[in-house]
Amino acid sequence: MLLVTVYLLSMKAKVYVTLKPSVLDPQGKAIQHSVELLGFQGIADVRQGKYFEIALDQSLDPKGVEEAAERIAREVLANPVIEDYRVEIEE
Template identity: 60%
Template sequence: MKATVHVTLKPGVLDPQGQTIQQASEAIGFTRIAEVRQGKFFEVELSDGDDPAAARAELERFAREVLSNPVIEDYRIEFLSA
């Protein structure tokens, strides 16, 4: 089973990396890039041979405990195939 995980900063959390990208874009002539926020994106392949529900639950835990920092980040999982 394939899945994707998006990890994004919670609303209100400052994103200095995104701000830097936006400022640099202005400096090199991009005039319409008003705001940039950077997140992470993971493509995950799950071994779900015997128990797809357990694989889904494991990915939920993996996203919450490993891929994201729940203090400042949100995560969103999409399962791409059953």
């Protein structure tokens, strides 16, 4: 008997979306306040962002994957007026 295993090498894009440094982050401030109330000291600042993992098929070539992830980040996941984003490709 012959067992054939096919690995579908799907690629993963990681997208990090953060508020621009000049934009106030009340959610981060609330977390910082809670953390301090819980007794943690030496916290200078907390900022919250978003993190997305996008799994892409192998139907796209590596360059296509990078372009697609970049476009999705810019057009769907981030609001470029107030947010910065960073895309990382993992194979």
